[in-house]
Amino acid sequence: MSAPLALSQPVICVVGATATGKTALAQALAEIIDGEVVSADSMQIYRGMDIGTGKIPPCERTVPYHGLDICDPGTPYSAALFQILARTCFDDIETRGKRSVLCGGTGLYLRAALDDYDFPSGTQVENPVRERYARLLEQRGALAVWNMLASIDPASAALIHPNNTRRVIRAFELLSEGRRYATLHEGLAQLEQIVPAIFIGLAVDPPLLNKRIDRRVDAMIEDGLVDEVKNLLDQGFHDGVTAPQAIGYKEIVAALEGRLSFDEAIERIKIATHRYAKRQRTWFRKDARIQWLCADSQDTEQLAYRACTELLQ
RNA sequence: GGCGACGUGGCCAAGUGGUAAGGCAGAGGCCUGCAAAGCCUUCAUCCCCAGUUCGAAUCUGGGCGUCGCCU
Numbered sequence: 074m075s076a077p078l079a080l081s082q083p084v085i086c087v088v089g090a091t092a093t094g095k096t097a098l099a100q101a102l103a104e105i106i107d108g109e110v111v112s113a114d115s116m117q118i119y120r121g122m123d124i125g126t127g128k129i130p131p132c133e134r135t136v137p138y139h140g141l142d143i144c145d146p147g148t149p150y151s152a153a154l155f156q157i158l159a160r161t162c163f164d165d166i167e168t169r170g171k172r173s174v175l176c177g178g179t180g181l182y183l184r185a186a187l188d189d190y191d192f193p194s195g196t197q198v199e200n201p202v203r204e205r206y207a208r209l210l211e212q213r214g215a216l217a218v219w220n221m222l223a224s225i226d227p228a229s230a231a232l233i234h235p236n237n238t239r240r241v242i243r244a245f246e247l248l249s250e251g252r253r254y255a256t257l258h259e260g261l262a263q264l265e266q267i268v269p270a271i272f273i274g275l276a277v278d279p280p281l282l283n284k285r286i287d288r289r290v291d292a293m294i295e296d297g298l299v300d301e302v303k304n305l306l307d308q309g310f311h312d313g314v315t316a317p318q319a320i321g322y323k324e325i326v327a328a329l330e331g332r333l334s335f336d337e338a339i340e341r342i343k344i345a346t347h348r349y350a351k352r353q354r355t356w357f358r359k360d361a362r363i364q365w366l367c368a369d370s371q372d373t374e375q376l377a378y379r380a381c382t383e384l385l386q
Numbered sequence: 387g388g389c390g391a392c393g394u395g396g397c398c399a400a401g402u403g404g405u406a407a408g409g410c411a412g413a414g415g416c417c418u419g420c421a422a423a424g425c426c427u428u429c430a431u432c433c434c435c436a437g438u439u440c441g442a443a444u445c446u447g448g449g450c451g452u453c454g455c456c457u
Contacts, residue, residue: 091422114422115420115421115422115423116422125422126422149420150419150420151419151420151421152418152419152420152421153418153419154419155419156419178422179421179422180417180421181417181418181419181421182421184418185418185419188418190418190419191418192418192419193418193419194419200419203420232417233425234416234425234426236424236425236426237416237417237424237425237426238424238425239420239421239423239424239425240417240424240425243418243419246419247418254418257418258417258418260418261417261418264418313420314420315420315421315422315423316420318420318421318422318423319422319423320422321422322422323422344410344411345422346422347411347412348411348422349422349423351412351413351414352421352422352423353422355414355415355416356416356417356421359415
């Protein structure tokens with residue numbers, strides 16, 4: 074249990090699926106309330122990943138930003154690190170007498186920042202246990218490793234599908250730290266929010282959003298996504314574990330390496346983004362704290378006005 | 387006009403007499419540190435008509451359509 078963050082005013086939290094207009098609204102709100110934006114985006118964290126992540130270009134920034142360009146794509150990052158970063162930002166911004174606008178689409182990062190998530194092992198990202206079980210998985214298969222988990226920690230195993238190898242490994246990691254996945258999972262529903270916040274969700278009709286996504290992907294290509302990826306590859310992009318999984322990057326890498334045509338790559342980026350947006354929708358849908366605004370129209374001024382008058386009193 | 391091939395869910399595609407594989411997309415869902423990741427669930431009666439047969443997506447005939455070649 075962590076102590077609640079003492080902020081004089083709640084963090085304004087702009088959430089929603091990709092391409093719904095979060096960035097524009099967050100900046101508009103920050104301007105109005107004299108705030109600073111804290112980005113909660115697992116990929117905008119990375120330096121040099123700009124076009125493909127939809128990062129707002131420096132020349133368009135009208136307020137201070139945090140949570141962008143924190144580390145190189147080759148460096149591992151995690152929700153636990155973001156938790157510390159975000160809370161430090163909230164504190165600092167408070168100290169400066171300003172307000173925080175948290176903006177992002179990475180659901181886990183948002184919850185890590187605002188709710189009482191307790192990550193064992195602090196900030197250490199790499200864990201030898203992960204490596205060991207990954208190897209075991211290759212040798213013996215998913216079911217065998219899951220069975221191992223079931224024999225020593227049946228409660229946790231019961232919560233994890235055998236095919237969900239990532240989480241099976243995570244359960245072993247937790248065991249090695251004397252924690253149980255099941256115990257943490259139990260507390261999930263009653264996790265307390267320890268940072269005061271107002272949640273504004275941007276909702277866009279899914280078919281409309283998909284069209285918007287398609288247009289945005291085409292624009293990214295026109296804006297030079299391919300060159301951006303080439304540069305990253307020169308800088309050892311492949312060494313990263315998280316960054317190379319980013320939509321828009323893995324596909325272009327495949328095209329550059331001749332495993333895909335560029336047309337196929339672009340098509341896959343669009344589809345992957347549609348699916349990502351869908352997952353974001355399911356994640357946010359169940360969070361009762363979110364107050365939804367229809368963002369079918371992309372009129373930022375009007376959205377900001379409505380947010381201020383309807384949701385921020 | 388002739389000859390040949392083909393016609394299975396939104397797309398790709400198995401199945402050649404025994405009651406519709408699979409993949410992709412879509413939809414729904416899960417979630418405490420790789421989360422733009424990972425995982426789960428779900429989704430057709432086989433172009434139409436007539437026939438053969440206990441039984442047809444699978445065989446026969448006709449129609450329609452598509453593609454290819456030829457004139």
